[in-house]
Amino acid sequence: DTEVTQTPKHLVMGMTNKKSLKCEQHMGHRAMYWYKQKAKKPPELMFVYSYEKLSINESVPSRFSPECPNSSLLNLHLHALQPEDSALYLCASSQDQGRSSYNSPLHFGNGTRLTVT
Amino acid sequence: QKEVEQNSGPLSVPEGAIASLNCTYSDRGSQSFFWYRQYSGKSPELIMSIYSNGDKEDGRFTAQLNKASQYVSLLIRDSQPSDSATYLCAVDIDTGGGNKLTFGTGTQLKVEL
Numbered sequence: 001d002t003e004v005t006q007t008p009k010h011l012v013m014g015m016t017n018k019k020s021l022k023c024e025q026h027m028g029h030r031a032m033y034w035y036k037q038k039a040k041k042p043p044e045l046m047f048v049y050s051y052e053k054l055s056i057n058e059s060v061p062s063r064f065s066p067e068c069p070n071s072s073l074l075n076l077h078l079h080a081l082q083p084e085d086s087a088l089y090l091c092a093s094s095q096d097q098g099r100s101s102y103n104s105p106l107h108f109g110n111g112t113r114l115t116v117t
Numbered sequence: 118q119k120e121v122e123q124n125s126g127p128l129s130v131p132e133g134a135i136a137s138l139n140c141t142y143s144d145r146g147s148q149s150f151f152w153y154r155q156y157s158g159k160s161p162e163l164i165m166s167i168y169s170n171g172d173k174e175d176g177r178f179t180a181q182l183n184k185a186s187q188y189v190s191l192l193i194r195d196s197q198p199s200d201s202a203t204y205l206c207a208v209d210i211d212t213g214g215g216n217k218l219t220f221g222t223g224t225q226l227k228v229e230l
Contacts (some may be wrong), residue, residue, distance in 0.1 A: 045218070048217070094126075105149075111159075111160045
C-alpha cells in the first residue's frame with residue numbers, strides 16, 4: 001500500500017460536470033505534485049506545490065485548477081473537461097523541492113482513473 | 118533531443134537471466150536519478166535512486182551511473198516473471214524555479230518462462 005492516498009479511484013464525468021480529485025499524505029513531505037498519464041506514455045507533470053505554494057504550472061489549461069489547503073492535502077478541481085482529458089491522474093509527494101533533490105524521490109499515490117464522456 | 122531517452126522495448130529475457138535497462142539524459146547539471154517500476158494500470162513505484170558515479174546495489178537490482186557519459190542503467194539479476202513491467206528512468210532537472218523530475222518513455226520488460 002502507498003502512503004499517498006488518492007480518491008476517488010475511478011471517476012466518470014460529463015463535459016459539463018465539476019468534480020474534484022483529492023490527495024493526502026502524512027509523511028511530512030513539503031512538496032506535492034499532480035501528474036497526468038495517458039496509456040503507454042510516461043507521467044507528465046502538471047503542477048508542483050512547494051511549502052503550500054504553487055511553484056510549477058506546466059501551462060496546464062484552466063479547466064484544471066489545483067489547490068493545496070495545507071501541507072498534507074492536494075486537490076485538483078475539474079471543470080468543463082474534454083474527452084481527451086481522460087487519463088490516469090497521479091498525485092505524488094516528496095520531502096521537498098529544493099535546489100537539490102538528493103534523497104527526495106517522489107512517492108506516488110495509486111492514481112485516479114478519469115473518464116470524460 | 119529529448120531530455121531523458123529510453124528504448125521503449127519490449128525487452129524480452131528468459132527467467133533467471135540478467136535484464137539490462139538503459140537511459141541517457143541531456144542535462145549535464147542533473148544530480149539525481151531514479152528508476153521506477155510500473156505495472157499495467159498501476160502507479161509508478163520507486164525501486165532505485167542513485168546520485169554518485171558508479172554502482173549501487175539493492176538486492177537483485179543494481180543501478181549504474183556515469184555522469185560524464187550522461188548515462189544511467191538498471192540491471193536486474195535472476196529475472197523473474199514478476200519483474201515484467203515498464204521501467205521508467207527519471208532524472209531530476211533544476212528549472213531555476215525548483216526541481217522537476219522528468220521521465221523517459223519507459224522500457225517494457227518481459228521475463229519469459
